[in-house]
Amino acid sequence: MFQRVLWVSLSQVLRSIALVLLPISFLTLIAWATAGSITGNTSDPIRAAMWVWLGIHHIPFSLSLPPAAVEGYLSYLPLGALLFPFLAIRSSFSRVVEKLDKETHLVNIARVHFTIIYCLIAELLILASKTDAIRPVWYVAIAILIPAVYLTTLTVGKSVTLTQPLSFGTRIVALLLGVSALFLALSLFIHVSTVRDLITVLRPGVFGGFLLLLINIVYLPNAAVSSMAYLSGTGFGVGSNTLVSPLEHSVAQIPALPILGALPSTEHPQFLFSIFFFVMAGALLASWTITLSTRILWQSYFVTLSLIFLLTFFASGSLLTEEMSAVGPSLWKFPLSVAIEMGIGIALAIFIPQISLPTRKAKIK
Structure with a gap:
């Protein structure tokens, strides 16, 4: 046997x-x-x-x-x-x-x-x-x-039933990734000329063009995670001592990879409004779970942050040289910013109804 x-x-x-x-x-x-x-x-x-x-x-x-x-x-x-x-x-x-x-x-x-x-x-x-x-x-x-x-x-041989915290946490992360992917697609569309120039510089040929397309496709999730970090306000790196965020743009040069053509060319402080999405994600998580129990809420919050950390870990790293030793979101700044922003949303979702309830009772009296 x-x-x-x-x-x-x-x-x-x-x-x-x-x-x-x-x-x-x-x-x-x-x-x-x-x-x-x-x-x-x-x-x-x-x-x-x-x-x-x-x-x-x-x-x-x-x-x-x-x-x-x-x-x-x-x-x-x-x-x-x-x-x-x-x-x-x-x-x-x-x-x-x-x-x-x-x-x-x-x-x-x-x-x-x-x-x-x-x-x-x-x-x-x-x-x-x-x-x-x-x-x-x-x-x-x-x-x-x-x-x-x-x-x-x-995941094979039997149906997989997610626990409630894992289910809620994955939904929130999927929602944030979806918004980030849409932002990435919009940025690629806006900077399509830059993407075309990068392809022209490489001159990959027919077979090389197919391989280049495949490489860019499999790196799309990395770019989506970096877009999420950008929307959170912390930004991401494209090399050592670089930062691309709504408030700072310190990138001297980029590798000739077409997907990097989606990078913003300067600061865009107006995109700080996107922090609102993370605050709303925290409020949404609270609305899903608070009626069940406070314990499920905080477990779901912990699962969400753990998944964000894992995504950050696998979507960032070093790219060959010392100059490109920090590519992608920061392993601690990005999860910490998400924790704070979602925490604010959770706090608002919990405390605003408690404030408004006594006010309503007072009006009734």
């Missing part, structure tokens, strides 16, 4: 990895073939495919950039790319559940086996792809993959 569970888990882990790694390998091979390098060899695109596979799992890289072996770090990785391993893991583990005839105790054992095997293979890929210049950070891979893979498998 143990061997059966182990074999089923192993085969489906290999399937889930292949579902993502093989298409990436195909694209990197085409890119390598069309690049026309005379110094590379066939191991280069395979190693690059493994780096991309690790990168879409949000595993950072420690770098020694040529030609002077300048130390760098890559942790600004695309949030949108997490969808691919998530779907692959769910698809493969659903087969595990089917092959084990949905026996709960066997599925629970398989879930642990699946997670451990997935992490071990990821560590093997890290070891196989490691070079003097590019070194995936193996211990961060363990810290990220174990909870991520295990939680993904929990």
Whole structure:
């Protein structure tokens, strides 16, 4: 029985990895073939495919950039790319559940086996792809993959019922992300000429243009989180000692990535009114939960801030060099500003009715 569970888990882990790694390998091979390098060899695109596979799992890289072996770090990785391993893991583990005839105790054992095997293979890929210049950070891979893979498998084989605080918290975060995405779309439309100029500078060609489009799509969630930070008033960085916010715009130059064409070109103090959205989000959360209990209100508030922190963590980081070591929202300023703004909204939603109620009673008398 143990061997059966182990074999089923192993085969489906290999399937889930292949579902993502093989298409990436195909694209990197085409890119390598069309690049026309005379110094590379066939191991280069395979190693690059493994780096991309690790990168879409949000595993950072420690770098020694040529030609002077300048130390760098890559942790600004695309949030949108997490969808691919998530779907692959769910698809493969659903087969595990089917092959084990949905026996709960066997599925629970398989879930642990699946997670451990997935992490071990990821560590093997890290070891196989490691070079003097590019070194995936193996211990961060363990810290990220174990909870991520295990939680993904929990969504398979049974209906997932969110607790009330988690349900309310995710609704608020989804609402704020939706407003931020609309703001990002508007900014892209307004600055479409800048986006076009950045594409022209890159001259990617047909296949390169397809890859560039894909890169920009998977980085859209990162941009949405940065837009949310901008609307909160704290802003975000596009490199070391830079800030883009309604009250400050200190950016000397930007990388030639078309999505960055949506960046504001100067300060816009009028956008401080957007803080109102976060205050209203706090009031809305209070209106949903206060009739249930104060405990659910504060638990939902804590869940919301925790989700904001996680989004900030995965949507920001370092982009290769020391000059680009701080890209995205601040890991503490942005969640803190959301906590204060939503806290004001919660306080208003709680105390304004208590003030108006005695006034109404006095008028009745």
